[in-house]
Amino acid sequence: MDKLAEAFVIALRLIVSGNPVVIEITLRTLAISASATTISCLLFVPLGGLVHFSSFPGKGALISVIQAFYSVPTVFVGLIVFLFISRAGPMGSLGLLFTPQGIVLADVVLIAPLMLGLVIDSLRSVPLEASDTVRALGASRLQAAVVVASEARLAMLSALLVGFGRAISEVGAAMMVGGNIAGRTRTLTTAISLGVGMGETAESIALGLILISLALVVSFSVHALGRPRR
Amino acid sequence: MKRSILIALSALLLVLLVPGCGPQPQPPVQPDTTAVATDTTALETFPTREPVKRLLVATTTSLYDTGLWAYLEPMFEDKYGVELDILYAGTGKALEWGTRGDVDVIVVHDRPREEQFIADGHGVSRTPFAYNYFVIVGPPDDPAGIRGMAPESALAAIHANGTIPFISRGDESGTHAQEKRLWAAAGFDYDSVRTAGDWYVESGQGMGPTLNMANEMRGYTLSDIGTFLAYRGDLDLEALVDQGDAMRNVYAVIPITTARDSVMAHNMVDFLTSPEIQRLIGEYGVAEYGRQLFTPAAGQDL
Numbered sequence: 001m002d003k004l005a006e007a008f009v010i011a012l013r014l015i016v017s018g019n020p021v022v023i024e025i026t027l028r029t030l031a032i033s034a035s036a037t038t039i040s041c042l043l044f045v046p047l048g049g050l051v052h053f054s055s056f057p058g059k060g061a062l063i064s065v066i067q068a069f070y071s072v073p074t075v076f077v078g079l080i081v082f083l084f085i086s087r088a089g090p091m092g093s094l095g096l097l098f099t100p101q102g103i104v105l106a107d108v109v110l111i112a113p114l115m116l117g118l119v120i121d122s123l124r125s126v127p128l129e130a131s132d133t134v135r136a137l138g139a140s141r142l143q144a145a146v147v148v149a150s151e152a153r154l155a156m157l158s159a160l161l162v163g164f165g166r167a168i169s170e171v172g173a174a175m176m177v178g179g180n181i182a183g184r185t186r187t188l189t190t191a192i193s194l195g196v197g198m199g200e201t202a203e204s205i206a207l208g209l210i211l212i213s214l215a216l217v218v219s220f221s222v223h224a225l226g227r228p229r230r
Numbered sequence: 231m232k233r234s235i236l237i238a239l240s241a242l243l244l245v246l247l248v249p250g251c252g253p254q255p256q257p258p259v260q261p262d263t264t265a266v267a268t269d270t271t272a273l274e275t276f277p278t279r280e281p282v283k284r285l286l287v288a289t290t291t292s293l294y295d296t297g298l299w300a301y302l303e304p305m306f307e308d309k310y311g312v313e314l315d316i317l318y319a320g321t322g323k324a325l326e327w328g329t330r331g332d333v334d335v336i337v338v339h340d341r342p343r344e345e346q347f348i349a350d351g352h353g354v355s356r357t358p359f360a361y362n363y364f365v366i367v368g369p370p371d372d373p374a375g376i377r378g379m380a381p382e383s384a385l386a387a388i389h390a391n392g393t394i395p396f397i398s399r400g401d402e403s404g405t406h407a408q409e410k411r412l413w414a415a416a417g418f419d420y421d422s423v424r425t426a427g428d429w430y431v432e433s434g435q436g437m438g439p440t441l442n443m444a445n446e447m448r449g450y451t452l453s454d455i456g457t458f459l460a461y462r463g464d465l466d467l468e469a470l471v472d473q474g475d476a477m478r479n480v481y482a483v484i485p486i487t488t489a490r491d492s493v494m495a496h497n498m499v500d501f502l503t504s505p506e507i508q509r510l511i512g513e514y515g516v517a518e519y520g521r522q523l524f525t526p527a528a529g530q531d532l
Contacts (some may be wrong), residue, residue: 003464087331087488097332098286098315179317182300197438198295199463 010202011209026210029187032100033168036107040115040163043108045156048119053145063120069113078176081106085177098179103187106173111163118162122155123148157226161219168214188214283312285494288327289337290404291436293481294318296456296523298514302507310497320403320436328352334489335498339404339454339481341532353484354492358532359502360511360524361480364408366471367441367458368394368450376450377470382416384471388450389418392429395449399440400432408479409452415476441465454479459519480532481524503528 014022051062083089085096085105096102130151131144139147149156171189178185180194188211195204293299294316303314319327321338328336329352336353338344347353366376366384374391376384388396399406410420423430431447433440437457444451445465458469471477483502485495501507508526515523 089330092331098317179315181315181317184315197291197436199438199442199461199465201463 007202007205011206014203014206015210022206022210024183025186025188025191025207026214028100028185029168029189029211030214032103032174032187033107033164035104036111036167037160037164039104039108040111041160044112044115045119048116049123049145049149051116052120052123053141053148063117066113066117066120070117072110072113073172074110074170075172075176077110078106078173081109081173082176097177098181098185100178100185103174103178103185106177107167107170110170110173111166114166115159115163118159119156122152122159125155126151154226157222161222164218165215169211283491283494284315285312285335285491285498286315286317286333287335287337287498288317288319288324288333290321290324290339290481291318291438292339292405292454292457292479293337295438296460296515298456298511298524301514302501302510305507305510306498306501309501310494312494320399320401320405321407322402325352328484328486331486331488333486334491334495335483335485337481337483337502339479340407341480341482343407344482344484347484352487354487354495355499356482356484357499357503358480358482358527358530359508361478361527361532362455362522362524363472364405364452364477364479365455365458365469366450367444367453367465367467368470369448370466370468372468372470373448374450379471380474381412381471381477385412385416385418388429389416389423389426392427395429395431395444395447397431397433397440397444397447397449397451399437399452400434401436403436404479405437405452405454412452412476438463441467456515456523459515459521459523478532480527 051059081102082097085091085094085102087093087097096105126148131148134144134147135141169189171193174180174185174187175190175193178187178190180186180190186194188207192204192207192211195201195207289299295318299316299318303316306312307314317324317327317333321340321343324333324336324338325343325347327333328347329350341356344353344356348356364381366381368374368376374384374388374394376387379387385396388394398409413420413423424432429449431443431449433443435443437453438461440451441453441458441461442463442465443449445463445467450470455469455472458465458467483499485492485499489495502511508528511524512522512526515521
């Protein structure tokens with residue numbers, strides 16, 4: 001127990017002292033996760049809208065499939081992305097393996113089902129009356145869709161946060177695709193993994209605490225910014 | 231309107247990215263239309279500034295965990311004006327990366343597989359540059375009584391005991407290959423050892439976590455001496471068997487045939503075998519661990 005308490009004290013000291021390596025890893029992790037979340041938003045909010053507002057055979061099945069992939073294992077995504085961007089793979093010429101951009105790609109693939117599914121869910125949760133009412137008032141289908149999307153924006157923010165959370169906390173894909181290169185592709189989670197392997201418990205706890213704090217800060221600021229102004 | 235979401239998003243991005251602009255990668259602002267495809271325009275939005283020369287080196291974990299690479303990396307970068315990207319992995323994975331052309335140089339420790347790798351045309355040449363020793367470590371009270379034995383007899387004693395755990399790396403690393411060779415030398419068929427009982431445990435992890443597992447289970451394991459000494463956690467384990475040429479652990483450097491810059495890949499061989507770096511490798515860790523971690527071996531047939 002003493003050992004555990006001691007490790008926490010050292011961890012806090014590491015954070016407070018502003019160790020440059022810790023700061024660098026933290027900023028890189030944020031940049032990667034934020035990029036992945038942003039790209040996912042730009043891709044999957046419109047795509048989710050397209051799925052929700054159109055009707056086609058097999059739509060229900062498609063949504064079930066998307067939801068089934070919520071829990072796709074990160075190491076499996078890592079493996080598939082690795083095989084694609086390895087030099088021997090179909091996208092090998094892009095030189096994405098062992099780069100931060102490669103991790104962003106893996107994260108986008110990883111959170112794609114989650115973002116897509118949650119966007120569709122948030123649109124579905126808007127009561128039908130909303131679009132019926134504006135349609136009755138003479139709005140076009142597109143205008144009605146905009147109204148529905150606007151009603152769903154808080155739920156979509158949550159979707160964004162869930163996607164960001166999965167991207168920032170995963171280790172399997174970042175390790176396999178990024179390679180945990182010091183000063184280049186090391187992220188908080190892969191650094192924790194390395195620290196544990198080398199018996200550096202206090203350092204690993206410090207990075208873990210930073211990870212948790214980041215999640216809190218991002219969650220609070222997104223909710224604060226996304227609160228409707230009346 | 232979706233505007234509030236957009237405002238929130240862009241504010242989030244600003245907050246997150248502005249402080250990270252220095253050496254950080256910036257996010258591609260133009261995503262492609264499909265999730266899997268990221269085209270080159272998206273790549274170029276990452277500020278590469280001047281194209282940086284990079285050399286990708288995959289190294290066995292023991293050389294990394296002892297801090298040797300962190301020590302040598304800046305010297306190589308200064309001397310050759312290149313950014314060294316160091317990946318650490320077991321020998322099996324390093325060889326796999328080399329086979330796929332994902333790295334430029336590998337530094338590994340399993341001679342038979344290295345020679346096969348070169349025979350298969352994946353590696354240019356194999357150059358040994360340092361060695362140290364494997365050790366069998368275990369609880370200080372040594373329940374199977376192997377202290378001071380030859381490694382083959384020690385394994386036989388652990389096998390005969392059948393109750394004290396032996397933790398194998400089980401990950402096709404160089405250390406795992408050495409363990410298999412020792413079982414063969416001790417007269418055991420490895421497949422039957424694997425299934426001999428609950429005492430034989432395959433961790434499937436790196437040396438550090440495997441040492442930790444041996445510590446928690448109060449069992450034995452085979453480790454390279456460097457990782458054992460450099461492990462920073464609390465291990466109640468002692469090196470019990472540490473003698474014999476069969477326990478020699480030779481590190482070799484192999485430039486990959488498909489290296490992006492074969493001259494630079496060869497520079498790594500010249501660097502590691504140069505008299506100055508050989509001297510530094512021999513002295514590395516002496517002050518910290520009170521003993522030599524690596525013996526320089528350039529020019530020797532090991």
